[in-house]
Amino acid sequence: xxxxxxxxxxxxxxxxxxxxxxxxxxxxxxxxxxxxxxxxxxxxxxxxxxxxxxxxxxxxxxxxxxxxxxxxxxxxxxxxxxxxxxxxxxxxxxxxxxxxxxxxxxxxxxxxxxxxxxxxxxxxxxxxxxxxxxxxxxxxxxxxxxxxxxxxxxxxxxxxxxxxxxxxxxxxxxxxxxxxxxxxxxxxxxxxxxxxxxxxxxxxxxxxxxxxxxxxxxxxxxxxxx
Amino acid sequence: xxxxxxxxxxxxxxxxxxxxxxxxxxxxxxxxxxxxxxxxxxxxxxxxxxxxxxxxxxxxxxxxxxxxxxxxxxxxxxxxxxxxxxxxxxxxxxxxxxxxxxxxxxxxxxxxxxxxxxxxxxxxxxxxxxxxxxxxxxxxxxxxxxxxxxxxxxxxxxxxxxxxxxxxxxxxxxxxxxxxxxxxxxxxxxxxxxxxxxxxxxxxxxxxxxxxxxxxxxxxxxxxxxxxxxxxxxxxxxxxxxxxxxxxxxxxxxxxxxxxxxxxxxxxxxxxxxxxxxxxxxxxxxxxxx
Numbered sequence: 001x002x003x004x005x006x007x008x009x010x011x012x013x014x015x016x017x018x019x020x021x022x023x024x025x026x027x028x029x030x031x032x033x034x035x036x037x038x039x040x041x042x043x044x045x046x047x048x049x050x051x052x053x054x055x056x057x058x059x060x061x062x063x064x065x066x067x068x069x070x071x072x073x074x075x076x077x078x079x080x081x082x083x084x085x086x087x088x089x090x091x092x093x094x095x096x097x098x099x100x101x102x103x104x105x106x107x108x109x110x111x112x113x114x115x116x117x118x119x120x121x122x123x124x125x126x127x128x129x130x131x132x133x134x135x136x137x138x139x140x141x142x143x144x145x146x147x148x149x150x151x152x153x154x155x156x157x158x159x160x161x162x163x164x165x166x167x168x169x170x171x172x173x174x175x176x177x178x179x180x181x182x183x184x185x186x187x188x189x190x191x192x193x194x195x196x197x198x199x200x201x202x203x204x205x206x207x208x209x210x211x212x213x214x215x216x217x218x219x220x221x222x223x224x225x226x
Numbered sequence: 227x228x229x230x231x232x233x234x235x236x237x238x239x240x241x242x243x244x245x246x247x248x249x250x251x252x253x254x255x256x257x258x259x260x261x262x263x264x265x266x267x268x269x270x271x272x273x274x275x276x277x278x279x280x281x282x283x284x285x286x287x288x289x290x291x292x293x294x295x296x297x298x299x300x301x302x303x304x305x306x307x308x309x310x311x312x313x314x315x316x317x318x319x320x321x322x323x324x325x326x327x328x329x330x331x332x333x334x335x336x337x338x339x340x341x342x343x344x345x346x347x348x349x350x351x352x353x354x355x356x357x358x359x360x361x362x363x364x365x366x367x368x369x370x371x372x373x374x375x376x377x378x379x380x381x382x383x384x385x386x387x388x389x390x391x392x393x394x395x396x397x398x399x400x401x402x403x404x405x406x407x408x409x410x411x412x413x414x415x416x417x418x419x420x421x422x423x424x425x426x427x428x429x430x431x432x433x434x435x436x437x438x439x440x441x442x443x444x445x446x447x448x449x450x451x452x453x454x455x456x457x458x459x460x461x462x463x464x465x466x467x468x469x470x471x472x473x474x475x476x477x478x479x480x481x482x483x484x485x486x487x488x489x490x491x492x493x494x495x496x497x498x499x500x501x502x503x504x505x506x507x508x509x510x511x512x513x514x515x516x
Binding site for chain 1: 228229230231232235236238239240242243244246247250251254255258
């Protein structure tokens with residue numbers, strides 16, 4: 001912490017010169033930040049695709065074609081149906097099965113298909129909600145982790161200062177700068193996580209509303225058919 | 227950890243995540259000036275502190291010549307007159323003494339004549355008036371006493387006169403020498419004082435200039451003249467009078483304010499030089515770097 005170090009205050013020397021707890025905090029925060037950004041990009045892609053799938057399926061569904069053809073087309077077109085299509089698939093499959101059995105009450109058929117659709121809807125929502133708790137945790141906790149590293153580093157800097165007869169700013173400054181790097185990393189991890197969490201939560205809410213309304217409308221259509 | 231549908235985008239998302247961190251790290255490296263050059267500027271600030279000191283040592287060499295003439299010139303004249311002038315005084319005094327001694331001798335001779343006459347009369351009268359002898363003797367004794375007293379008084383007078391003459395001569399000689407010494411000393415002093423006066427005038431104008439808000443004086447090189455009256459404390463005795471304007475009232479006002487703000491102005495410690503500073507005519511060129 002002499003003048004020479006103060007002259008050479010690159011980001012690398014700041015990180016390398018920090019004490020071990022601060023370095024551990026920095027590493028934890030860096031990994032957290034990497035993961036949160038990874039999840040952010042994954043969620044951006046998956047939610048965008050879920051919205052696009054919902055739009056495509058709704059347009060295909062409301063064109064008024066044959067439901068059997070639509071159902072067969074879903075099974076052929078994709079390896080595994082996702083989103084609104086999977087809800088339709090589950091509900092129509094259950095309806096078709098009940099139809100094959102003789103002397104079934106209409107209400108029983110409708111209840112069975114609604115239950116199947118609700119199960120598919122829950123699975124879809126679970127997939128859409130994935131990783132959102134992680135982003136929420138990063139957004140709320142990582143500033144505190146960074147603050148912990150900063151407080152620790154500043155404590156060290158001032159403890160070192162107490163051993164020196166003539167206290168100058170250049171003796172404390174490197175320690176504080178090192179410590180503040182931890183807060184910077186924590187904030188850098190937290191801010192995007194919070195923004196992404198809020199945005200994804202609202203997107204998932206809107207999608208779930210669309211799914212529920214589709215379920216109700218599809219139930220009506222099935223009831224009319226039977 | 228990852229859902230089935232997320233596996234297709236996981237690699238892309240991972241790459242993007244690393245890219246975001248790399249971009250931030252590069253921005254951090256570029257936006258911050260990590261080479262700390264500030265300690266150098268701090269060293270310059272410390273140099274500024276040492277700058278005023280050279281102006282103080284300047285004062286020291288100049289006062290030193292000033293005391294020298296006082297020390298050297300004054301002792302010299304004193305021994306010289308004592309040695310040279312005393313003989314002259316002695317000669318003159320001798321002449322005066324001789325005259326006075328002659329006068330004394332004449333008086334003594336007259337007195338002796340008188341005594342002889344008295345003695346002759348006494349001798350004559352001794353026979354006639356033996357009784358009066360004692361009286362005559364007493365008279366003679368009295369006369370002698372008187373004479374002695376007279377002589378003493380005369381001698382004292384003469385001695386006093388001699389002393390007075392000597393003193394006067396010495397004083398004259400001293401006064402002459404002093405005048406000569408003063409002239410020499412004052413010429414040496416004047417040379418030293420001129421340096422001090424110049425130095426303090428430049429100090430005063432420098433102090434005022436440091437207070438001038440130069441931005442008010444535009445880009446040209448305006449010249450102003452101010453008449454400043456000073457008290458011995460360095461305070462202004464009167465408001466500074468503008469003799470020559472720079473053409474811009476804002477600039478004139480800036481210099482005026484700077485003069486008012488510069489109180490007390492630096493003055494030499496030697497109070498005899500103050501007369502040079504009682505009324506100062508200072509010329510300012512605010513934009514001329516100094």
